[in-house]
Amino acid sequence: MKLTKIKKYLPHIFALIAVLIFSPLIFRAVIAKAAVSLQQTVSGSLGDGGGTSFKLTSWTPAANELILVAVSMRNNSGGDPTVSGNGLAFVQVAKSSNGRIPVMSTYLFRAMGSSPTSGQITVNTPGNSNPVFAVASKFNGVDTSGTNGSGAIEAFVTNNAGTTDNDDMKTAITSLTNNTWAYSAGYHRNTNFTLPSGESAISINNISGTGGDTVYLSTWYESVTNPGTVTVGADIDLSGTTPWSTVAVIIKSPAALTPTVTPIPTATSTPEPTPTVIKDLDAENSIYSYSGSSYYSLDPNFDGSRTIQDDVTVFLISGTLEITENFILTNPNDVVAFIVNGNIQIGGSVTELAGLYISSQTISFASANQPITINGMMYAKKFNLGRTYADSNLPAYQFIYQPQYLIRLLPYLGRARINWQDLTP
Amino acid sequence: MKKLMIKAGSQWDRGQVVLILVLLTVVGLTIGLSLISRTITDVRISSQIEQSSRAFSAAEAGIETALSSNIAVGPTGTVNLPGATANYAVKTIGGNTDTLLLPLTQEGDTQNVWLIGHNDDDSLNEAGIAYPVDQTLEICWGSKSGASPAMLISIFYKDSGQYKIAKKVFDPGEDHHFLPADEFGPYCGSDWPYRKRIVAATDADSVSEDFDISPTSQLLLLRLQPILSATSMAVKPAAALPAQGRVITSIGQTNTNIVRKIQVNQSYPVLPTLLDYSFFSENN
Known part of the structure; x- marks a missing residue:
């Protein structure tokens, strides 16, 4: 040889x-390899005059992908929104409202399934006559335990500007496990959001409507390597003092x-x-x-x-x-x-x-x-x-x-x- | 009379001194302005270099953000840094019928063209749709003038549950007794002088080289290996190729509007060329 x-x-x-x-x-x-990763983001909105439902861009979720849908409403006096589509059951994770009248609110919904279907997500907004914006993102490398993505959401926290407007749209949240993502969705009225250092945009400064009813919605995240408390967002990350409301969640990766x-x-x-x-x-x-x-x-x-x-x-x-x-x-x-x-x-x-x-x-x-x-x-x-x-x-x-x-x-x-x-x- | 002459001479001397002082002032001013101008230019150049570096670093930060977060195709993002920002976008390489360009490849090294999609764990999605066995693939090469590389084409496929490989070598010259390749380019819509059309299965077209793979086979991977000399390559498919990886483009911009752009092509993972051989010894 x-x-x-x-x-x-x-x-x-x-x-x-x-x-x-x-x-x-x-x-x-x-x-x-089991780390959380963002796969795709789609969005949809209602402008001035609102409406009772709207659809997001069509997509094709894969099996066991976590889908998060953030919805920002200028006025939710008609009731809370619901989300449907892709053959999945969407469950509301949290609602974050500002104390203003009319109430500005940020909602977050989750879904996950073994055999989702292609198509559009529908956001139903009963009795609504104001602008609404929704951003849906799908993630893989997440914990697939539980039902409808419950195992992938380790924790959630809501926050808002309170009675005094400010420009510090941020939310502190604690990760209990390694290699998670701290995800945040925030409604910020008539101001631009600047992504803080060390954080990554998913879809920021989405605008719908005009004038004082304009809805601004941003979604972004920070990778969390070790357990501990992180703050998603930062001081003076908005271009001016304004009302804002956020929902932050910890997206959990599967057990190593x-x-x-x-x-x-x-x-x-x-x-x-x-x-x-x-x-x-x-x-x-x-x-x-x-x-x-x-x-x-x-x-x-x-x-x-x-x-x-x-x-x-x-x-x-x-x-x-x-x-x-x-x-x-x-x-x-x-x-x-x-x-x-x-x-x-x-x-x-x-x-x-x-x-x-x-x-x-x-x-x-x-x-x-x-x-x-x-x-x-x-x-x-x-x-x-x-x-x-x-x-x-x-x-x-x-x-x-x-x-x-x-x-x-x-x-x-x-x-x-x-x-x-x-x-x- | 003598006193008058002395007085006139003294006034003449004083006039000369003033003239010399004016000349010295002009010369000094010229030199000073020259030095100031040069200094300003140097400072401007230094500032531009610093700003350019800052923009480049910002663009790199955008790339690193996309790479580290394993963002899939579709999203765009922004990274904010002190004095600079970066906007990045992630797109798919392949996934269509466009000609796939492969970089300059040394002889003996290998480029991969995936003929089936990938799963999230980088394994091949064998439940997916593969490139059709009866569709042609136009392989073009020969980017360096004066060189006539041959091309080893290996098709990995799965037939009746078994992984198999089919290999053929094509040579634009006639010196090496390989199979002939077309040598009167340009081909693939560009400047490649050499080409071979191949079909994995069999067709009636005598122009394309048939690999005679079973028509029920599932194509997995095409490996291209230049022989004799280095070359870049192109693959022009007749049907859509699966995704080959992703390209991340990041534009860094400083507050002074200095812009730098970086593009990163990231392929799906591949194994080293070494695994093309069944037996390898470093010594003897």
Whole structure:
């Protein structure tokens, strides 16, 4: 077998080794994938003279996306609004009213479902004859527990300018969990809202109506990394003193997945194989690590299948991976990858291996007079090819490329290519 | 008489002194004004550089905001910083029948064209609609003058539940015994001199190269790898391509109206070119 020497791919090897060395960061990256993210925002409004209902721009929500609809009404004397559409049940989260007459109010509604339909959201405003503005946003990476998005809303707080107008449209709210978003919707009368530093706009300074009845609605958020109290909005974020009312909520991300880590074996002068994989594998996680700096033996009972689905299993091993028996995937659509910061030793009795094997050092095939077939890929700094088998019709080492590894490992080892360009304005 | 002459000479000397003083004043004033003008110019240039940097940083902040918040396609936003603001917008790359442009790619490196959509976790949405197997894809390349790169085209697809790959290499020259490519461009509506039309399945058109993939297959990914030399590439589809990523445009502007613009193309995650090979050794 003639070894391939392609120096230009050294950076990829080093990158993969770096992935291994910084495996804790990988875990964080996997966990971070569950972060809240904004998917789309649509809006709709009623102008001067109002009306009893209006529709927002049509969209197509996905399953288990959280939908928040903020509604600002100049005058809610006709009653509170309701929201419907997309085959979902919209539930009012909170109502925030100013003490003025007529009452200016900000409402927030939530919805979530497993099979929403495409179409427009309808906002019903009974008895209304004044301007109204509504902004709907959908989010994914949220907690999908509860009903109609209840699990995704960890907390809500309302606030308003009170009896004296001011220009400080802000709301303090406390996040109890990591990686949440503090979302705020605010009605600010006849003033422009300026986004405070560290906060991100969703849709700000939306205007409907004219004169003193003009409705201004802004929605924005602040990412919250750690539990604690944050203030959404800031002092002097409005262009002048005015009445305002806000509803702020904490959008909760799903519980983080914690990869199971195999126990570190007790160091001995002669490292013993520690077939501890099977008891730690579970149906929840895909990435497992071993950092014993010793021998890690592949359990002979492991066949790549952890669930009835097509599984992806990634092992991050710091030490030496020892394979003493054939490793065959019972389900050929399962994917198993071994990324080893150390050596991989393949015993002489092994004639068939499946998987992706990456070693920062050496992959060694023990001496044996029999061929071996690898269904997958092998990348290493160096190979020791100890097989003595010789047959003019059958190779000693047969590699069968498996294209599914390049597809199925995308969520785990894929990296986005980012190209920055400084353009002429 | 002598006294008169002495007096006249003294008045003449005083006139000369005044003249010299005037000349010195003019020279000094000229030098001073020159220095002031230069200083003002330097200050103006420094201010413009500082403002330009501030606008650029604001534009970067807009990009970072969009990247860090993982904002999907559609929203626009504003980031306010001391003395500057940034307005950013996020749009989809692909998702239509427009020609897809791929940047200069070194020989042996790979560019990816997704033929099916993605899920939120960056996996492929195999339940979605893939690019039709019977529709042509026009692959164009050859951006550097004097170079005639060949093109390795790999199609990843799923047939009867199995992931498979089909590969062909096309060469505009005749020196390497690859399959022939068209070499009398421009193609793809621009300046690419080389082209190959491909069809994943089979069609009756002899102009396009058939990959003979089963018509019931589901296309997943097209990987393009220049061989022999670097080149940029373009892919002109006959049907709409799925989304390929997103482009974030951010315009930073200072209070003095200095404007800078940054554009970031962010692809969906890809695996390194290394995984195109089944066996790789760094040494021997």
